[in-house]
Each structure stands twice: as C-alpha cells, then as structure tokens.
Amino acid sequence: MEKVVEAFIMAEDGDTIEIPGGFYSFNTQLIIDNKSDITIVGQGMEETVLSFRELRAGGEGIKLVGKNITIENLTIEDAPGDGVKAQHTDGITFRKINVTWTNGDKSKNGTYAIYPVQCKNVLVDEVIASHSRDAGIYVGQSENIVVKNSLAFGNVAGIEIENCDNAEVFNNVARNNSAGILVFNLPGLPKSDGKGTKIYNNEIIENNHENFATPLSDEPNGNTVTMIPPGSGVVLLAAKEVELFNNKILRNKTTGVAIASYQITGFPSEAPNWSPYTTGIYVHSNTYERTMDFPDLTRELGQLISVYNAHGKAKTQDIVYDGIFNPDLGEDISSNPMRVCIAETGIEEMHFTLFDLSGGEDDIKSSADYAPFQNCQVTVNTKVESLAYL
Amino acid sequence: MKKLERKKTLIIALFGIGIISFGCNPEEEKAEVKKQVILEAEEADGSYPYKRLSTYGFFEGEITDLNATENVVLYEPASSLFTDYAWKSRFVYFPEGEVAQINEEEEIDFPEGTIIIKNFYYPEDFRNPKKGKRIIETRLMINGTKGWEAWPYIWNDEQTDAILKVVGGSTQVAFTNSDGQEQLIDYIIPNKNQCKSCHNKSEVMTPIGVKVKHLNNELNYGFETKNQLAFWSEQGYLNGFKGLEAHPAMINYETESLPLDQRAMAYLDINCSHCHSAEGPASTSGLFLTYDQKDPMKLGINKTPVAAGNGAGSYIFDIYPGKGDESIMTHRMNSTEVGVAMPEIGRTTIHTEGVQLIRDWINSLESE
Numbered sequence: 170m171e172k173v174v175e176a177f178i179m180a181e182d183g184d185t186i187e188i189p190g191g192f193y194s195f196n197t198q199l200i201i202d203n204k205s206d207i208t209i210v211g212q213g214m215e216e217t218v219l220s221f222r223e224l225r226a227g228g229e230g231i232k233l234v235g236k237n238i239t240i241e242n243l244t245i246e247d248a249p250g251d252g253v254k255a256q257h258t259d260g261i262t263f264r265k266i267n268v269t270w271t272n273g274d275k276s277k278n279g280t281y282a283i284y285p286v287q288c289k290n291v292l293v294d295e296v297i298a299s300h301s302r303d304a305g306i307y308v309g310q311s312e313n314i315v316v317k318n319s320l321a322f323g324n325v326a327g328i329e330i331e332n333c334d335n336a337e338v339f340n341n342v343a344r345n346n347s348a349g350i351l352v353f354n355l356p357g358l359p360k361s362d363g364k365g366t367k368i369y370n371n372e373i374i375e376n377n378h379e380n381f382a383t384p385l386s387d388e389p390n391g392n393t394v395t396m397i398p399p400g401s402g403v404v405l406l407a408a409k410e411v412e413l414f415n416n417k418i419l420r421n422k423t424t425g426v427a428i429a430s431y432q433i434t435g436f437p438s439e440a441p442n443w444s445p446y447t448t449g450i451y452v453h454s455n456t457y458e459r460t461m462d463f464p465d466l467t468r469e470l471g472q473l474i475s476v477y478n479a480h481g482k483a484k485t486q487d488i489v490y491d492g493i494f495n496p497d498l499g500e501d502i503s504s505n506p507m508r509v510c511i512a513e514t515g516i517e518e519m520h521f522t523l524f525d526l527s528g529g530e531d532d533i534k535s536s537a538d539y540a541p542f543q544n545c546q547v548t549v550n551t552k553v554e555s556l557a558y559l
Numbered sequence: 560m561k562k563l564e565r566k567k568t569l570i571i572a573l574f575g576i577g578i579i580s581f582g583c584n585p586e587e588e589k590a591e592v593k594k595q596v597i598l599e600a601e602e603a604d605g606s607y608p609y610k611r612l613s614t615y616g617f618f619e620g621e622i623t624d625l626n627a628t629e630n631v632v633l634y635e636p637a638s639s640l641f642t643d644y645a646w647k648s649r650f651v652y653f654p655e656g657e658v659a660q661i662n663e664e665e666e667i668d669f670p671e672g673t674i675i676i677k678n679f680y681y682p683e684d685f686r687n688p689k690k691g692k693r694i695i696e697t698r699l700m701i702n703g704t705k706g707w708e709a710w711p712y713i714w715n716d717e718q719t720d721a722i723l724k725v726v727g728g729s730t731q732v733a734f735t736n737s738d739g740q741e742q743l744i745d746y747i748i749p750n751k752n753q754c755k756s757c758h759n760k761s762e763v764m765t766p767i768g769v770k771v772k773h774l775n776n777e778l779n780y781g782f783e784t785k786n787q788l789a790f791w792s793e794q795g796y797l798n799g800f801k802g803l804e805a806h807p808a809m810i811n812y813e814t815e816s817l818p819l820d821q822r823a824m825a826y827l828d829i830n831c832s833h834c835h836s837a838e839g840p841a842s843t844s845g846l847f848l849t850y851d852q853k854d855p856m857k858l859g860i861n862k863t864p865v866a867a868g869n870g871a872g873s874y875i876f877d878i879y880p881g882k883g884d885e886s887i888m889t890h891r892m893n894s895t896e897v898g899v900a901m902p903e904i905g906r907t908t909i910h911t912e913g914v915q916l917i918r919d920w921i922n923s924l925e926s927e
Contacts, residue, residue, distance in 0.1 A: 226907070
C-alpha cells in the first residue's frame with residue numbers, strides 16, 4: 170500500500186503509475202499534486218481494488234490535480250467523502266473505473282463517486298458508478314465534457330451536470346437511481362451559471378430508488394438533491410440550453426422529465442450572474458413508458474406531481490413543467506417566454522402537465538395543454554468532438 | 560515510466576507472512592524504527608530534502624530543546640490553526656545574506672532557500688509544560704527553485720531525531736490537558752501531498768502562517784518582546800516593513816476581551832480560509848471565510864450547501880443566523896466523522912472552544 174501512496178506522491182510529469190491486481194486498503198489519501206501527463210492504471214475493475222474504508226482524514230479517496238490525467242481500469246470502494254475527485258485539471262479522463270460503496274445504499278455512503286470539478290476537457294467513458302448518496306457521476310463547474318458508455322445505478326442521482334458549459338451525455342444507462350440524469354445550475358458558486366448540454370441515446374430506466382441522501386427518517390436538508398422525488402427520469406433545474414433527444418425514458422414512477430426553476434426549491438433564489446429560471450430547452454424524439462406505480466409522496470415535488478398533475482391523482486407523468494417564468498420576458502406562460510420546446514410524437518397520448526404555481530401553495534393549478542411548447546425548437550450548440558473520440 | 564514492481568505473487572506472499580508470523584509483527588516494526596534511527600550520518604550538502612531533520616542544523620544542544628541556531632528565527636501567528644490541541648513551535652530559517660521583502664499585496668516574498676520549520680508536540684501535562692514533552696512531527700516548507708515544497712519528518716521514540724516520511728503516518732498521543740484530564744489522541748501525520756490540501760493558492764504551494772497580517776504583532780523572544788516584523792527588519796531579514804499601523808494585523812481569537820465578531824472572523828480565517836477562499840481548493844463551495852469577508856452569502860449566511868453530502872447533517876444553511884446549533888458550519892466543526900468533519904484533515908478531535916466561539920457568534924447574528 171505504501172508503495173502506491175509513495176508512487177502518487179513522488180509522481181513526475183509524464184509518469185504512468187501501474188497498480189497491479191490486488192485489494193489495497195488505504196488509511197491515507199492518494200493525491201496527484203499538480204502534475205502533467207499522468208496515467209494511473211490498474212489491471213482491470215475486477216483485479217485492482219482500492220479501498221478507502223480505513224481512510225481517517227481527507228475529503229476524498231483519490232484527488233487528481235494537474236493537466237492531462239487519466240485514471241483507468243480499477244475499482245475504488247468505500248471512500249468516506251468522494252470516491253475520486255479531479256480539480257483544476259485541463260484534460261481529465263476517467264475510463265473503465267468502477268466507483269462504489271459496498272454496504273449498499275446507505276445515507277452514510279460517500280457523496281460523489283466520480284467528481285470532476287473546476288476542470289476543462291472532461292471525459293467519462295465506460296465507468297460504473299453506484300450507491301453514492303448524492304450523484305454517481307457528478308461534473309461540476311467545468312467546461313467541455315463528455316459522459317458516455319457508462320452505467321450509474323443505485324445512486325440518489327445517476328449522472329449530474331452542474332454549473333457546466335458545453336457537455337454531452339450519451340450512450341449511458343441510468344437505472345434504479347432516485348433520479349436518472351440531472352442538469353442543475355446552483356447559485357453562489359465561482360462558476361456562477363452554465364449552459365449547453367446535449368443528452369441523447371441514453372437509457373433512463375426505472376429510477377425509482379428511495380432517496381437516501383438524508384437518513385430515511387429525516388427531512389430534506391439544504392442539499393438540493395435531498396429534495397428530488399424518487400421516480401424522476403430527467404430533472405432540469407435552473408438549466409440553460411439543454412437538448413434532450415433519442416433517449417429511452419422508461420418506467421420512472423413519478424415523471425419521465427421534470428423542467429423546473431430554482432424557485433421550486435423554496436431556497437433563496439438570488440445570486441450574482443446567475444438565473445434561477447430554466448430556459449432554452451428542447452425535448453424531442455424520446456421514447457417514454459409510464460408505470461402503474463404510484464408517484465413519489467416522500468418529497469414535496471413528488472406530492473406536487475402526484476396530487477396536482479393534470480391527468481388524475483397518483484398518475485405517473487411523462488413530462489412536467491413548473492411553469493415558472495421570468496416576468497421580464499413575457500406576460501403569460503402561453504407565450505412560452507422561457508423557450509421550452511417539446512416535440513414528441515404522440516404527445517397527445519402522453520401525460521404532460523404544466524403547473525401554475527403563481528397563486529402560491531394554496532392555489533396550485535395545472536393543465537395538460539402542451540400547445541404553447543409545440544412547433545418550436547431550440548438550437549443547442551455543443552462542441553466536444555475532440556473528447557468524444559479520445 | 561514508473562512501475563510498481565509489486566506483482567500479484569509478491570502481494571500474496573506478503574499476506575502469507577502476515578498470517579504465519581502474526582505474533583512477530585511488533586518486533587519487526589521496532590526493528591524497522593531502529594533501522595531508521597541508525598541511518599548513516601548525512602552530509603549537509605544543500606541538496607534538499609535531507610533524510611534526517613538533524614542534518615539541517617536548525618537546532619543546537621539537545622535537539623528536543625529546539626534551541627534555534629543562527630539565521631533561525633522563532634515566529635508565531637496571531638491566531639493559531641487547531642491541530643488536535645498540539646502545541647507548535649515555529650521557526651523560519653533565512654539563507655545567509657538573503658532578505659525577505661513585503662510586496663505590494665502585503666505578502667512576504669521569501670528568498671529562495673528559506674525554510675519554514677513547524678514542530679508539533681505535546682507537553683505531558685499542559686499545566687506544567689516544562690515537565691516534559693513529546694515531539695511528534697516537524698513539517699518543513701522549503702522554498703526551492705520550483706517554489707515551496709512541503710516535507711514531513713516524524714520523530715523517533717527516543718526523541719533524538721526526525722526522519723523524512725513522505726507517506727505520513729499515525730501515532731497515539733497521551734497527555735494531561737489544561738483541565739487536568741487524561742487525554743488519548745490518534746494523531747495523524749499527513750502525507751506529503753495532503754499538505755497541499757491546505758497550503759494551496761491556485762494550486763501553488765503556499766505558506767499560511769508567515770503572512771504580514773499574522774506576524775504584525777508582538778512576540779516574547781525570551782530576551783525581549785517585540786513586533787515580529789520589526790524584529791525581522793532589525794535583524795536584517797526583512798525589507799518593506801513600515802510599522803504596525805501601516806500594515807494589516809490579525810487578532811488572536813483567544814483574546815476574550817475583543818468583540819465576538821472579530822474573534823469569530825479571526826478563527827475562521829486561520830482555520831478555514833486557506834481552503835475556503837477564491838484561490839483555495841474549497842472555492843468549489845462558494846463559501847469564502849477570509850477575515851475581511853463582507854458578502855453574507857459568501858460567508859455562508861442563509862447559503863445552501865453544494866456538495867456537502869453527509870456534512871450538511873439535517874441542516875439547510877451553512878450559517879443560520881441566530882441558530883448556532885442549526886448551522887452546517889458548527890455541525891461540521893463538531894464532528895470527527897470523516898466526510899463530515901471540517902477541516903478535512905489536521906484534526907481527529909473536536910475543538911470544543913472553537914465550536915463554542917462560532918456557535919456564540921452565529922447565535923449573536925440577527926435572524927431575518
């Protein structure tokens with residue numbers, strides 16, 4: 170073990186750190202400190218297993234900082250905080266790694282399995298992320314991002330893109346999380362807002378897991394993810410310029426897609442250079458399948474959908490839109506001021522709900538009228554070719 | 560290409576030894592310590608880092624007495640970072656003939672070759688520190704050609720020297736605290752790269768304590784009491800000091816006669832702001848805790864967390880004004896659980912007095 174710790178500490182630019190097969194238990198962190206062109210490679214997910222169960226200090230099992238860093242072919246287990254974190258790194262690749270917690274879905278599990286933050290040129294490819302109490306694959310405050318060919322299951326959030334620019338998420342499976350794929354912009358961060366995300370060719374299936382971000386007996390806390398209702402396929406929150414297409418969004422018991430503004434959280438919604446509204450959304454060509462299960466009632470957003478949707482109490486929804494709009498951009502939701510475009514064939518057969526929350530909690534209204542959001546489209550520009558074919 | 564020459568067969572062999580000769584392990588460990596102690600004497604040839612602390616020649620006489628030699632100057636920041644109640648004895652070694660300079664940003668530019676020396680020790684009895692002590696580790700920050708670099712040295716049981724150990728370690732420490740209570744602590748010596756978890760400004764290794772604002776105050780040198788920066792200037796180690804009033808100065812958060820908010824900000828600055836600043840590793844959180852922070856949201860007031868995970872507990876805001884016991888800040892300070900506890904490294908115990916200070920301060924903030 171000490172050899173591995175030392176290899177990380179003494180790494181020089183251009184080094185490859187090979188970690189042979191075996192089970193390694195660490196009581197200290199593995200850190201790459203501002204080095205370039207580093208490859209960390211195991212003999213395979215099944216062969217090289219790095220456990221941080223005994224870690225006694227530090228926010229994450231592995232931390233990577235530098236330029237052009239790749240970590241591949243290994244498993245990371247049981248980190249008390251985050252599994253593997255990369256920060257301030259231009260060029261970070263996570264490939265064929267499995268990051269998990271071995272005690273199942275516990276609220277004591279770590280926060281993020283795979284956690285690039287404040288990075289540029291992020292590639293997540295063929296990874297498995299499971300059982301994290303927040304997001305399995307979480308990309309935060311970064312730009313130029315590809316998440317592909319990966320599996321996220323048993324997490325609270327499967328894949329989350331937060332305060333990021335220029336991201337593509339494709340060919341992934343998000344299954345049995347509380348929520349499948351999330352695009353958020355949260356207030357008060359150094360990278361204050363983000364835009365430009367394409368989510369396509371993913372299977373977003375049966376994300377009906379309990380939300381264990383807080384202990385099951387506890388109320389949600391200030392972490393936004395604790396408020397997410399189980400049974401959510403895709404959640405867009407304060408998201409900007411998102412195209413969601415060609416996905417299979419199947420059997421998520423609360424709603425396939427939720428389009429919401431940050432105000433819905435009830436948290437303070439003002440911050441510099443940031444907007445709480447979700448704008449520029451293009452949802453098209455996806456496949457939906459509802460379930461006969463009851464929508465979530467454990468979270469306020471679940472209750473809202475379950476009780477007040479436009480298709481009858483306790484009916485699963487395909488697409489919900491909270492209808493919160495910026496009054497500076499239009500007088501009425503029917504003018505589609507936030508440019509939310511929905512072009513799904515068979516929309517008339519789908520469960521689409523538009524809420525009207527302008528009357529406050531005591532006067533919640535909803536309608537199934539999708540017309541204002543038809544016959545339009547949003548062009549979302551992303552440019553990630555250089556990453557997609559790495 | 561660096562390869563770890565530990566192939567599967569060797570790992571299996573190691574497990575085998577562990578099982579067969581389990582009873583012998585303590586002996587083996589001791590043997591290893593001894594082997595380190597009889598490391599061959601090193602020559603102080605200037606190629607840092609040395610393997611042994613003694614090679615640097617920072618101290619004369621009994622090394623444990625930490626009597627500084629020439630060009631090695633005692634310093635003490637106004638407020639101290641909490642490290643499991645460890646006592647600290649800090650020095651700067653100035654290379655012969657070189658001078659540090661206070662720059663326009665009120666930072667001290669140290670000449671190449673400067674070494675910051677920080678010794679962590681525990682008196683056997685905090686009420687009578689002269690009775691005896693155990694030095695656990697000495698951390699050096701060396702300002703080399705490529706900038707600052709940190710090197711951890713672990714003291715041997717005999718207290719005759721400290722040996723460079725980049726992977727860090729841990730040890731149990733027993734002492735009697737200032738209330739006369741027996742204490743036992745699992746002290747963790749961070750690995751070399753964990754040093755950067757705190758000593759980090761925009762990913763560049765940076766000292767924390769040796770800043771103008773922390774040193775612009777009086778220190779008792781034994782032979783005289785003087786403003787530290789004035790003393791450095793007088794000794795010819797520093798240029799650019801224009802007197803106490805001309806530079807920022809931090810207070811000591813332990814001075815109970817000072818206003819609560821100033822004490823709280825001083826505490827947060829020295830304990831948190833090295834990470835929680837725009838240039839620090841915790842910039843991801845948007846929570847910035849420098850002593851001059853005026854923006855309520857950046858200070859955490861009514862601010863929801865971002866990636867706090869377990870750390871949020873059952874609370875909504877980092878600081879919930881008026882609710883010292885319902886704020887994430889005090890919750891994390893009051894925990895020793897990895898993943899919850901803040902700071903993330905450097906302590907395995909709770910700083911009761913620090914938690915109380917921040918709790919009192921949050922309680923004093925007006926709720927909306």
